[in-house]
Amino acid sequence: MNSDNAIPARGFHHSEYExxxxxxxxxxxxxxxxxxxxxxxxxxHYLSGFLTQFxxxxxxxxxxxxxxxxxPVAVIPAIGEICMRRTWxxxxxxxxxxxxxxxxxxxxxxxxxxxxxxxxxxxxxxGPETYVRSPEKDVQRIRRGxxxxxxxxATALIRSVRQIKSDxxxxxxxxxxxxxxxxxxxxPDIIHGGMAEAEAFRQFRIACLxxxxxxxxxVVGAAAPGGYEDIISPPGNHQLSHGDVLxxxxxxxxDGYYSDFxxxxxxxxxxxxxxxxxxxxxxxTEAGLAxxxxxxxxxxxxxxxxxxxxxxxxxxxxxxxxxxxxxIQLTETPSIAAFxxxxxRPGMVITLEPGYSYAPGKLMVHEENLLITDSGYELxxxxxxxxxxxxx
Amino acid sequence: MNSDNAIPARGFHHSEYExxxxxxxxxxxxxxxxxxxxxxxxxxHYLSGFLTQFxxxxxxxxxxxxxxxxxPVAVIPAIGEICMRRTWxxxxxxxxxxxxxxxxxxxxxxxxxxxxxxxxxxxxxxGPETYVRSPEKDVQRIRRGxxxxxxxxATALIRSVRQIKSDxxxxxxxxxxxxxxxxxxxxPDIIHGGMAEAEAFRQFRIACLxxxxxxxxxVVGAAAPGGYEDIISPPGNHQLSHGDVLxxxxxxxxDGYYSDFxxxxxxxxxxxxxxxxxxxxxxxTEAGLAxxxxxxxxxxxxxxxxxxxxxxxxxxxxxxxxxxxxxIQLTETPSIAAFxxxxxRPGMVITLEPGYSYAPGKLMVHEENLLITDSGYELxxxxxxxxxxxxx
Numbered sequence: 001m002n003s004d005n006a007i008p009a010r011g012f013h014h015s016e017y018e019x020x021x022x023x024x025x026x027x028x029x030x031x032x033x034x035x036x037x038x039x040x041x042x043x044x045h046y047l048s049g050f051l052t053q054f055x056x057x058x059x060x061x062x063x064x065x066x067x068x069x070x071x072p073v074a075v076i077p078a079i080g081e082i083c084m085r086r087t088w089x090x091x092x093x094x095x096x097x098x099x100x101x102x103x104x105x106x107x108x109x110x111x112x113x114x115x116x117x118x119x120x121x122x123x124x125x126x127g128p129e130t131y132v133r134s135p136e137k138d139v140q141r142i143r144r145g146x147x148x149x150x151x152x153x154a155t156a157l158i159r160s161v162r163q164i165k166s167d168x169x170x171x172x173x174x175x176x177x178x179x180x181x182x183x184x185x186x187x188p189d190i191i192h193g194g195m196a197e198a199e200a201f202r203q204f205r206i207a208c209l210x211x212x213x214x215x216x217x218x219v220v221g222a223a224a225p226g227g228y229e230d231i232i233s234p235p236g237n238h239q240l241s242h243g244d245v246l247x248x249x250x251x252x253x254x255d256g257y258y259s260d261f262x263x264x265x266x267x268x269x270x271x272x273x274x275x276x277x278x279x280x281x282x283x284x285t286e287a288g289l290a291x292x293x294x295x296x297x298x299x300x301x302x303x304x305x306x307x308x309x310x311x312x313x314x315x316x317x318x319x320x321x322x323x324x325x326x327x328i329q330l331t332e333t334p335s336i337a338a339f340x341x342x343x344x345r346p347g348m349v350i351t352l353e354p355g356y357s358y359a360p361g362k363l364m365v366h367e368e369n370l371l372i373t374d375s376g377y378e379l380x381x382x383x384x385x386x387x388x389x390x391x392x
Numbered sequence: 393m394n395s396d397n398a399i400p401a402r403g404f405h406h407s408e409y410e411x412x413x414x415x416x417x418x419x420x421x422x423x424x425x426x427x428x429x430x431x432x433x434x435x436x437h438y439l440s441g442f443l444t445q446f447x448x449x450x451x452x453x454x455x456x457x458x459x460x461x462x463x464p465v466a467v468i469p470a471i472g473e474i475c476m477r478r479t480w481x482x483x484x485x486x487x488x489x490x491x492x493x494x495x496x497x498x499x500x501x502x503x504x505x506x507x508x509x510x511x512x513x514x515x516x517x518x519g520p521e522t523y524v525r526s527p528e529k530d531v532q533r534i535r536r537g538x539x540x541x542x543x544x545x546a547t548a549l550i551r552s553v554r555q556i557k558s559d560x561x562x563x564x565x566x567x568x569x570x571x572x573x574x575x576x577x578x579x580p581d582i583i584h585g586g587m588a589e590a591e592a593f594r595q596f597r598i599a600c601l602x603x604x605x606x607x608x609x610x611v612v613g614a615a616a617p618g619g620y621e622d623i624i625s626p627p628g629n630h631q632l633s634h635g636d637v638l639x640x641x642x643x644x645x646x647d648g649y650y651s652d653f654x655x656x657x658x659x660x661x662x663x664x665x666x667x668x669x670x671x672x673x674x675x676x677t678e679a680g681l682a683x684x685x686x687x688x689x690x691x692x693x694x695x696x697x698x699x700x701x702x703x704x705x706x707x708x709x710x711x712x713x714x715x716x717x718x719x720i721q722l723t724e725t726p727s728i729a730a731f732x733x734x735x736x737r738p739g740m741v742i743t744l745e746p747g748y749s750y751a752p753g754k755l756m757v758h759e760e761n762l763l764i765t766d767s768g769y770e771l772x773x774x775x776x777x778x779x780x781x782x783x784x
Contacts (some may be wrong), residue, residue, distance in 0.1 A: 010590075010628060043449070053610050056520045056623040056643065057723040058434070059716065078710035082622035096712045098727055100520045126528035128492045129450045136518035137545065153529065198402075198606065206601050209594050214626070217609075218445050231476035232446040233650075234606070251448065256626075318470035324451065331449040336489055357464045370441060 007212070008171040012049065012257045014088040016168055021047055022292060027157040028068050031070060033123040035116040036066040036154050037108075043125065043330050046162055047072050049087040051256045054080065060097040061134045063108055067115045075108050107136050109145040122146070123154030129333060132156055159333050163325060164347035169257065169373045170371055173326065173349050176213065176254035177261070177297040177369050177380035183208040183216075183252070183384075184263045188391045193242055193267050197223055197235035201248070218330055219253030221262070227274055227362030231262075231355075243267035246391070247365065251330040258330050260351055261367040261381045266390045277358035278388035281366035284308035284354035288323070288336075289370070292377040298340040305336075305354045319365075323353040326369055346373040349380070399604070400563040402647045403443065404518055408560055412553060413439055413458060417422035419549040420460050425515040427508040428458040428546050429500075433527040434721050435517065438554060439464050441479040443648045446472065446597050450487040453526045456459040457502055459507045464725035467500050477676050485649065501537040505564060512536045514538070515546030521725060522547055538609035551725050555717060556739035561649065562763055565718065565741050568646035569653070575600040575608075575644070576655045577774075585634055585659050589615055593640070600644045610643030610652070615659070619666055619754030623654075623747075634660035638783070639757065643722040650722050651758040652743055653773045669750035670780035673758035676746035680715070680728075681762070684769040689733040697728075697746045707772045711757075715745040740764040741772070 022213040024047070028036065038044055041055040044064045054233065055062075063075040074089050077097035084092050094346065095107050112120065124132060132139060143151070165173065186207045191200045201219050208216035222228035231249060240246065249262035264278055284305040291304035305322050323336030326349045334342035342353060344350075355365030368378040416439070420428065430436055433447040436456045447454075455467040466481050469489035476484050487499050488495060504512065510678050513764030524531060530610030535543070561698065578599045583592045600608035614620035615630060615638040622640060632638065641654035656670055678698040683696035697714050718741045726734035728744065736742075741765065761772040 051626055052624045053612050053626065056610050056721075058523075059723050060712075075711065079712065080624060081710075083625045084397075086625065094710075097709050098520065098712050098729065098731075100731060102522065124528065128490065128495065128527055131450075131523065131525050131528050132528055133523050135520055135522050136516065138523055202601050202604075202606065205607070209601075212594075214590065214594065214596070215611075219607075220445050232444045232472060233475045233478065234443055234445065241403060314777075318473075318486075318488050320452075320469065320490050328447075329450060331451050335451075337490065339492060343434065368737050383724050389394050 004293070008175050008255070011256065012168055013241070016166060017047065017049055017088045021072065023161040024066060024158055026125065026381040027160065031123070031152070031157060032119040033152060033154060033157065034068055034160060035083040035112065036157070037112070038064040038066065038125070040131065043158060044156070045256060045328055048074060048084070048089050050074070050080070050084055052080070052083050056344070061104055062374045063104065063140065065111060065115055073111060073115055075104060075111050077104070087345055103138060105141045109142060111140050112146060121150045121152060125155045125158065127155030162327065163333060164345055165327060166347070170347070172255050172257040172350065173259070173369070173371070174251050174305035174380050176257055177259045178382070179212045179254065180208065180250060180252045180259040181382035182234060183213070187248070187263065188389065189267060191240070191246070191265070191391055193240050193392060195240050197238045197240065197311070200240060200246070201235040204248055204250070208250065213252040213254060215253040216250060218249070218260070220249050223267070223293055227272055227359065227364070229361045229363050231365055232314065232362065238250050240267050243271070246276055246311040249367070256326070256328055258326060259369055259381070260326055260330050261369050262365060263384060264364065264366065264388050266388050270388055270390060273359055274364070275388060277364035277383065278366070279386055280309060280358070281354045281364050282354070282384065282386045285352050285368055288352040288354065292344065292370070292372060294344055294346055294372065294374065295303060296344050298334045298336050298344070299338050300340050300351070302336050302338055302342070305352065306319050307362055309354060310354045314362070319355060323351045323367070325350050344372045346372055346374050396444065400560075400567050400647070404560055408558060409439065409480045411558070415553040416458060416550055417460055417554065420458075420515065423515070423549060424513055425544060425546060425549065426460055426512040427504065428515045428549070428649065429504070430456040430458065430517070432523065433549060434630070437648060437720055438550070440466065440476070440481050441726065442466070442476055443471070444472070444475050452455050453496055453530065455496065457503060457507055460564070465503060465507055467496060468501050469496070471556060494712060495530060497533045497537070498620070501534060506539060507724040511540035513542045513544055514718050515544050515549060517547045517550065518545040521545030537622070543609055554719065556737055557719060557741050558739070561719065562739070562741065564647050565763070566653070566772050568644050568649055569651045570774070571604045571646065572600065572642060572651040573774035575603040576640070579640070579655065579657060580781065583632070583638070583657070583783060585632050585784060588631050589630045589632065592632060593627040596640055596642070600642065605644040605646060607645040607648070608642060608646050610641070613639045613654070617630055617641070618663055619756070621647070621753045621755050622756065623757055626670065632659050635663070637666055641759070648720055649702070650718060651761055651773070652763050653693045653723050654719055654757060655776060656756065656758065658780050660784060662780055662782060663752055666756070670758070671749070671754035671778055672701060673746045673748070673756050674776065674778045675742050675760055677760055680744040680746065680771060683733045684736065684764060686738055686764065688767065690728050690734050690736070691730050693744070694728050694730055697744065698776050701746060702750045713748070713749060715743045715759070717742050737765045738766050740766055
């Protein structure tokens with residue numbers, strides 16, 4: 001595994017999107033939903049292939065409608081028309097945006113009625129990990145413009161499909177995880193004591209790009225004497241010093257697909273508490289890996305990792321879960337958590353991310369990425385060493 | 393100008409946030425709003441200083457409440473507590489998230505009542521360029537949990553304050569624009585005919601980081617024979633070839649502040665239509681710059697640039713506007729557009745971004761970043777040459 005160094009082709013065959021839409025539409029029919037109204041980058045990207053960093057601009061709303069049969073219909077700002085034409089979508093309706101008086105509202109209402117009639121059941125994702133990316137006033141106008149419509153939650157209709165990755169998706173995820181592993185392997189050569197945190201993070205970003213990532217979109221972490229306590233802050237001016245523990249957590253991107261794993265390093269030397277804590281989260285990951293099989297629930301995988309960390313008699317770090325799904329977002333469903341009874345299925349790509357507080361103000365978090373297979377799992381990240389590496 | 397090469401300090405003095413909150417609270421009092429409920433990265437970052445890339449994970453909701461007086465109150469997942477403690481916020485309430493059964497909903501309702509009573513007027517941004525980053529089902533639960541509340545649109549209360557940058561904010565924007573200019577200056581050395589688009593974009597990202605950017609968050613563009621028609625797509629496998637026109641548009645980041653401008657290049661040679669089109673958008677920018685002064689409206693700046701492009705007898709590219717505000721987001725209000733009558737004020741940082749279609753399927757878009765001053769403007773980006781540069 002991880003031996004395939006060929007760069008996967010960008011994009012997908014149209015059959016990939018046909019499969020995704022057919023699966024969601026099957027769920028729609030079972031749930032009696034006539035049309036989905038989608039507003040977020042991930043949902044629109046997933047069903048149309050529309051890939052752009054332009055989502056970083058909050059200015060314009062973007063909409064995709066999925067009827068119960070047939071292809072999705074795009075209702076988007078004209079600035080995105082050419083980019084959308086590169087996808088498998090045929091029916092693309094545009095307006096000149098921004099246009100605050102009517103920023104696609106009338107066009108969306110008219111298209112919804114054309115696609116699903118005057119009394120449609122309209123599904124929108126309303127559950128955990130979703131939001132509606134449309135100004136609230138426009139949402140209200142759209143609801144008023146469709147007095148005969150019923151509105152229902154579509155979260156589960158899409159989530160269950162997105163959780164299972166196709167071979168082509170796995171190919172992209174395997175590739176970006178390998179790139180990220182290769183970048184982490186260079187850390188002892190590029191990050192040294194005396195460097196400012198911000199400079200270390202910058203050099204690591206460059207390493208990810210040099211290894212072949214399209215982007216190192218997410219680079220967070222910390223370095224602190226004898227152990228860190230925060231894993232989501234941006235880097236500061238702190239100079240890496242002898243005795244620091246450094247964590248780098250990264251989400252790199254290839255063709256819209258994310259890796260998400262971290263690595264820990266000790267600067268110059270490591271104390272025994274930190275050394276043991278690293279071994280413990282590594283062992284917890286090992287226990288998590290050993291538990292993986294189709295049919296096993298996320299809650300059971302969580303318990304397997306917790307079992308290893310509990311003897312430390314220390315509370316789990318308050319992050320709420322010990323891993324999550326991975327794909328076109330840095331974090332996807334399911335959650336490796338006590339509350340999540342989702343059964344693992346072949347094709348799921350997840351992270352295992354055990355972490356705990358091994359001393360007051362000191363966290364240790366470790367993470368790997370993997371694919372659930374018929375027989376168990378395939379590691380997508382190159383397994384970290386059990387002993388925390390020392391850099392100089 | 394642009395001669396200050398010192399790296400600005402990260403973060404701000406607390407007085408910066410006191411000023412921002414006081415200005416928003418003044419607007420709240422005028423509008424009779426008791427408390428703001430904020431849910432998005434930009435709004436929370438702006439009033440608290442909470443800076444993290446963790447927003448890329450859609451899993452957890454994050455909330456900030458701004459009462460009519462006093463400091464904001466954070467209601468956030470426990471994973472963010474340490475990062476929030478680095479800010480000026482004192483009152484931080486956390487829950488272990490994700491927790492789908494009650495992901496902060498009860499805590500938020502209780503805190504809202506504590507802060508603003510049982511019958512508060514609650515302001516949330518509902519207008520253009522906003523959205524509510526909370527699952528729709530949670531929004532409904534929160535509304536049901538506050539039956540005595542009135543809800544009102546708070547878009548304008550924050551927008552008018554955010555549009556005016558402090559000297560400290562301008563320092564960060566000046567710095568990242570200078571870094572981005574320096575990175576663009578290296579393009580003739582790092583991008584060459586024969587390179588795949590994706591590789592060219594990757595090398596440019598590395599150049600931005602090497603020049604000192606924390607991140608090259610936004611890198612889009614295109615290269616196409618004799619002219620491009622799409623400015624928001626990701627790079628593909630197309631090899632840069634003699635006669636291609638290349639546009640690179642980038643948003644780089646320093647300490648949470650964005651540059652946003654583009655540069656055009658001709659590969660090997662340039663045809664006369666493209667050469668003229670570049671001169672025309674450069675001239676349109678010059679006209680836009682000449683029009684800048686406090687009190688002039690965005691619509692008037694738009695008209696000044698349109699006047700230069702109109703004689704080309706070609707329709708403006710359908711992007712809806714010719715520039716926008718800039719700051720902690722890649723694009724902010726106001727819009728340089730016919731519909732936007734916002735008067736320019738000293739301290740506004742904006743882009744001028746004239747573009748038009750100079751032949752079927754051929755766009756030319758040009759962009760500069762600048763600060764509105766008492767006497768006119770200060771360029772933050774290093775002015776592009778009027779003639780499109782040729783790279784080999």
